[in-house]
Amino acid sequence: MQEYLKRRDFQKQSRARYPYLLNQTPSVQVNSDAGAGIGYTNMTIRGSDNQRINVTLNGIPLNDAESMGSFFVNLPDFASSTESIQVQRGIGTSTNGAGSFGASLNIQSNTLAEKPYVELNNSFGSYNTWKNTVKLGTGLINDKFAFNARLSRISSDGYIERASSDLQSFYIDGGYYGKKHILKGIVFWEKRKPTRPGTVYQSP
Incomplete structure (x- = not known):
């Protein structure tokens, strides 16, 4: 199914x-x-x-x-x-x-966004949880090219001790959109500092 x-x-x-x-x-x-x-x-x-x-x-x-x-x-x-x-x-x-x-x-x-855009999203929740996201796109340039980018950060103290998280990431894509063909490249990256519950990490 x-x-x-x-x-x-x-x-x-x-x-x-x-x-x-x-x-x-x-x-x-x-x-x-x-x-x-x-x-x-x-x-x-x-x-x-x-x-x-x-x-x-x-x-x-x-x-x-x-x-x-x-x-x-x-x-x-x-x-x-x-x-x-x-x-x-x-x-x-x-x-x-x-x-x-x-x-x-x-x-x-993400698929093709024909018009330029900018988005800013921020949210806050329990256990000091934050989510910050910035997105932008060029729209279709010369009816052939388009680029999109996103930058994000998510952090939380977690529900229990030693379960905090600090997650950072970005996403970039760019593509050529022809009448019969599409050529697209995507790059995304992340950096994380999550701690498993019950585990203590010490700096060297």
């Missing part, structure tokens, strides 16, 4: 992050180590853990080559740069490998 989520479907949850964007979809259960949905998170689909869920970004596998798991802590605020999400429950195609035994999750990043 497949399900498509467009940007308008999860726009009201813009403060949410993966995998919490999928929390209201059937057969999906999510959990958070820190208890606030920030930092280390996990999910199951129909009881299958993340080692049996194949995740792709624009068709490129995200699953770790060794553990076959997907670590969404490495994608802080990637939801702000997501256009659509496809959830396929049950066994996927063999081209996705063993990771698609339980389900497949296909994430599509």
Whole structure:
């Protein structure tokens, strides 16, 4: 069974992050180590853990080559740069490998925005949780080129002791949009300082 989520479907949850964007979809259960949905998170689909869920970004596998798991802590605020999400429950195609035994999750990043835009989003929540996002796009230049950029920071003290998070990221894409062809490049980067509950990290 497949399900498509467009940007308008999860726009009201813009403060949410993966995998919490999928929390209201059937057969999906999510959990958070820190208890606030920030930092280390996990999910199951129909009881299958993340080692049996194949995740792709624009068709490129995200699953770790060794553990076959997907670590969404490495994608802080990637939801702000997501256009659509496809959830396929049950066994996927063999081209996705063993990771698609339980389900497949296909994430599509931003598509073409023909008009220039600037967005500034700030939110505050429990446990001193902050989310700051700046987005901008050039729109279509000379009917051929378009560029988008995003800069984000998410921080939280966490629900329990020693579970704080400080996640920073940026996303940049640029593309050539011809009548019959599209050539697009994407670069995204993250820096994180999440602490697993019950673990103490000391500076050298």
